[in-house]
Amino acid sequence: MPKEFSRKLRVNTQLQQVLADVIRTELRDPRVKGITVTAADVAQDLRNARIRVSCFGTDDELKVAVQVLNRAAGRLRHAVGRVMALRYLPELKFEADIALRVGDQIGALINKVVREDDEYARQRGDEPPAAQ
Secondary structure, three states, rough: OOOOOOHHHHHHHHHHHHHHHHHHOOOHHHHHHHOOOEEEEEEEOOEEEEEEEEEEHHHHHHHHHHHOOOOOOHHHHHHHHHHHOOOOOOOOEEOOOOOHHHHHHHHHHHHHHHHHHHHHHHHHHOOEEEEE
């Protein structure tokens, strides 16, 4: 009978939580303030990991924060090793997670189109559709 949760999934979840804590407590660089670890994806052999991060700042601030995190990857990997009991600690590669930003942009476009449609309906003398 297969396990309900694979080892890779458990390591991904624990790595995400540990890295979020380590970044918050051990990195003092102000360029990584407010960074959120959105996902961790460990390779099947557990030797490499892609870590996705996001922040509320601008795209340039996120880019700089990712560069800082990649430079501090060795130090972060060592800190993860103190917490997680793994035979092989994965090499950490940080990437910007822009999915939230893209979602916000799409939501803003949808809201803009709805407002324009309502305005057009008013100009024609029609009653705008009721908000659902």
